[in-house]
Amino acid sequence: MAAISFGPIFNPPVPFSTHLNHGFTNGTLVMIGGSVPLSADRFDLNFKCGPAENDDIAFHFNPHFDEGLVVCNTMERNKWGKEEHKHELPFRKGHPFELWILITYHDYKVSVNRRHFLQYRHRIPVHRVNTLTVTGCISLTSIEILAQGVSEIVPL
Numbered sequence: 001m002a003a004i005s006f007g008p009i010f011n012p013p014v015p016f017s018t019h020l021n022h023g024f025t026n027g028t029l030v031m032i033g034g035s036v037p038l039s040a041d042r043f044d045l046n047f048k049c050g051p052a053e054n055d056d057i058a059f060h061f062n063p064h065f066d067e068g069l070v071v072c073n074t075m076e077r078n079k080w081g082k083e084e085h086k087h088e089l090p091f092r093k094g095h096p097f098e099l100w101i102l103i104t105y106h107d108y109k110v111s112v113n114r115r116h117f118l119q120y121r122h123r124i125p126v127h128r129v130n131t132l133t134v135t136g137c138i139s140l141t142s143i144e145i146l147a148q149g150v151s152e153i154v155p156l
Contacts, residue, residue, distance in 0.1 A: 008144035014043075015135040016143065019051050023130035024103050025147060030132060032099040033142040036091050040065050043136030045099075047108070049128045054078055058124040059108050061101075063091055074123040086118050096141070103129075 008031075009018075024047065032045070042064045049056040057075040064071060070086045090112035091097050102109040108120045134140065 008142045010142050012134075012140050012143055014138055014140055015133065016140060017051060017131065017133045018143070018145075019131045020145065020147075021130070022147075023128070024126055026103060026105045026126065027147065028103040029146040030101045030103075031142070031144045031146070032101075032134070032140065033096065034099070034138055034140040035096045036065070036093050037137055037139060038094045040093055040137035042066070043134065043138035045101075046131075046133045046135075047101075047103075047129045048131040048133060049124065051131045055131070056124055056128070058122065058126070058129045059120055061108075061110065061120075063089060065089065065091075065093065070118070072118070072120045076124060081123060084120065088117075090115070090117050 036043075042062060044060060044062040046057045046061075047059040049058060056077070057073075060071075060073045060075065062071045062073075068087070068089050070089065072084045072086070074081045098113050100111045100114075103126055105126075107122060110117045110120070132143075132145070134143075
């Protein structure tokens, strides 16, 4: 099956939000290019179950530059779940990055600069997820979403 592309969107402003009418599915690949300002303390990327501020967040990816770690979590019914920490920071202030997130039946597979970084198991069914948001101290150069048929060709 061929991939369907939603983008790319070049130099989107932050905060950024996009809603996919048909949602995210197994095999969806989200590719984000950007850079981290020297003054960055943190940014977050959220895969949400709707565009409203209080909609559930299926996957919250939150690098903390002050602590040198990445926090991942899920918010359901306005309550955060148990945080998962990765005590490593694949981003460097003042440098560009490529962030790829592959959505599979079981998890989100995250790579940074073409190197596998982490996996985060679904706590909310992926068929509910339809919105991507990016906020915080980050500069975006591109966002592209490829749906279906990409899982065999992506090194995640």
